[in-house]
Amino acid sequence: MPKPLIIWTYDWVPGGKGSPRGHVRDIRLRWACEEAGIAYEVRTVPFDERGPEHFARQPFGQVPFLEDDGIVIFESGAALLHLAGKSDVLMPRDRQGAAETLQWIVAALNSIEMVTVPWWFIGLSTSGDNPLEGWMAMRLEHLEKVLATREWLAAGRFTAADILMADVLRIPKVRGFGTFPALGAYVERACARPAFRKAKDDQMAHFAAADTCRAEVPMK
Amino acid sequence: MPKPLIIWTYDWVPGGKGSPRGHVRDIRLRWACEEAGIAYEVRTVPFDERGPEHFARQPFGQVPFLEDDGIVIFESGAALLHLAGKSDVLMPRDRQGAAETLQWIVAALNSIEMVTVPWWFIGLSTSGDNPLEGWMAMRLEHLEKVLATREWLAAGRFTAADILMADVLRIPKVRGFGTFPALGAYVERACARPAFRKAKDDQMAHFAAADTCRAEVPMK
Numbered sequence: 001m002p003k004p005l006i007i008w009t010y011d012w013v014p015g016g017k018g019s020p021r022g023h024v025r026d027i028r029l030r031w032a033c034e035e036a037g038i039a040y041e042v043r044t045v046p047f048d049e050r051g052p053e054h055f056a057r058q059p060f061g062q063v064p065f066l067e068d069d070g071i072v073i074f075e076s077g078a079a080l081l082h083l084a085g086k087s088d089v090l091m092p093r094d095r096q097g098a099a100e101t102l103q104w105i106v107a108a109l110n111s112i113e114m115v116t117v118p119w120w121f122i123g124l125s126t127s128g129d130n131p132l133e134g135w136m137a138m139r140l141e142h143l144e145k146v147l148a149t150r151e152w153l154a155a156g157r158f159t160a161a162d163i164l165m166a167d168v169l170r171i172p173k174v175r176g177f178g179t180f181p182a183l184g185a186y187v188e189r190a191c192a193r194p195a196f197r198k199a200k201d202d203q204m205a206h207f208a209a210a211d212t213c214r215a216e217v218p219m220k
Numbered sequence: 221m222p223k224p225l226i227i228w229t230y231d232w233v234p235g236g237k238g239s240p241r242g243h244v245r246d247i248r249l250r251w252a253c254e255e256a257g258i259a260y261e262v263r264t265v266p267f268d269e270r271g272p273e274h275f276a277r278q279p280f281g282q283v284p285f286l287e288d289d290g291i292v293i294f295e296s297g298a299a300l301l302h303l304a305g306k307s308d309v310l311m312p313r314d315r316q317g318a319a320e321t322l323q324w325i326v327a328a329l330n331s332i333e334m335v336t337v338p339w340w341f342i343g344l345s346t347s348g349d350n351p352l353e354g355w356m357a358m359r360l361e362h363l364e365k366v367l368a369t370r371e372w373l374a375a376g377r378f379t380a381a382d383i384l385m386a387d388v389l390r391i392p393k394v395r396g397f398g399t400f401p402a403l404g405a406y407v408e409r410a411c412a413r414p415a416f417r418k419a420k421d422d423q424m425a426h427f428a429a430a431d432t433c434r435a436e437v438p439m440k
Binding site: 055059060061062070071072073074075076077078079081082095096099100102103105106107109110111113114115117118121122125126131132135139142143145146 | 275279280281282290291292293294295296297298299301302315316319320322323325326327329330331333334335337338341342345346351352355359362363365366
């Protein structure tokens with residue numbers, strides 16, 4: 001029997017306003033495993049003190065990373081592509097379908113998230129106009145045109161590209177998709193899937209349980 | 221005999237100060253093909269007027285995209301991964317080496333370029349402090365630690381991950397890698413490779429030839 005995969009994430013992240021709970025990127029891997037019926041366990045590294053063991057496996061001190069029978073792979077996008085190699089639920093096996101899935105996974109990472117995450121980061125730290133506002137609107141407008149004509153991004157069906165793109169779009173979604181109705185409907189559609197809901201509920205429960213443990217341990 | 225691959229790029233981009241010549245991302249695919257000895261042709265779409273045919277193949281109106289025997293794949297990172305499937309020069313075939321190459325390709329796209337390109341974009345358009353300066357320095361510092369201990373990123377040898385990471389690092393390199401000597405040496409080492417030099421020379425010649433053509437055609 002193959003060993004279950006291990007999804008590594010933080011032991012805890014802060015709750016409250018602006019909390020990353022529900023958005024920590026292990027959700028991408030949980031979601032993919034739930035869609036594909038791949039067995040997995042979740043293990044943790046400390047959020048507060050990121051030591052050499054963590055950096056040895058994730059050189060930027062982030063999560064998630066995926067452990068698969070001796071292989072450790074970091075970057076949620078890379079781990080997702082690794083998982084996609086295990087199940088055609090996540091990525092079709094025909095040349096055309098595989099190429100479409102691959103290109104939309106990278107588009108989510110490098111054409112959309114490359115703008116949305118810096119936009120979000122700047123919004124957190126500065127109060128004036130966001131210099132990435134116009135660029136983000138332009139990228140979302142291009143994507144709106146694509147999603148106005150189809151239900152899912154690649155291969156005429158749900159794939160790992162939708163896991164990544166929908167998760168990426170949850171960040172700009174916080175301020176509403178007023179002029180981009182297809183994007184709003186797409187994120188709703190993706191996040192209504194039972195596999196997403198289970199992944200999100202499990203992540204929320206994971207961090208809520210950590211609150212309980214921390215409350216029982218005296219602060220240093 | 222297999223058909224040569226087609227790398228699609230712009231017919232022309234502006235020259236002069238701040239010109240993207242030498243940085244248009246078809247260079248990533250040219251470089252990979254040169255490293256792996258994969259035959260390719262270069263074809264063009266108009267830079268000035270990006271029509272429906274262009275957007276049908278690249279929904280963000282960008283370049284490059286790769287055509288491979290009926291398959292068209294956009295996003296330079298996706299096209300690079302597609303090429304990596306054709307040659308173990310670009311990506312080792314063992315599980316460990318393949319996972320390392322994949323993770324560093326995605327790290328270049330989503331941990332480094334996700335900061336460096338918005339940093340560059342903001343620097344072009346605003347004159348004050350760059351709100352991404354600190355974040356970029358932190359990411360480069362993490363990468364410096366990795367490259368201080370090894371010649372290439374993955375699998376103990378040059379791979380497609382180095383093509384992507386070195387090209388990504390050419391952007392922050394413009395202001396110098398003062399406190400990151402390993403990054404500076406890494407980009408020098410990668411860009412000294414004959415395959416990079418040929419790819420860059422060919423791209424420069426491609427756009428220079430386009431200048432000549434434009435000079436012969438009366439402006440509209």
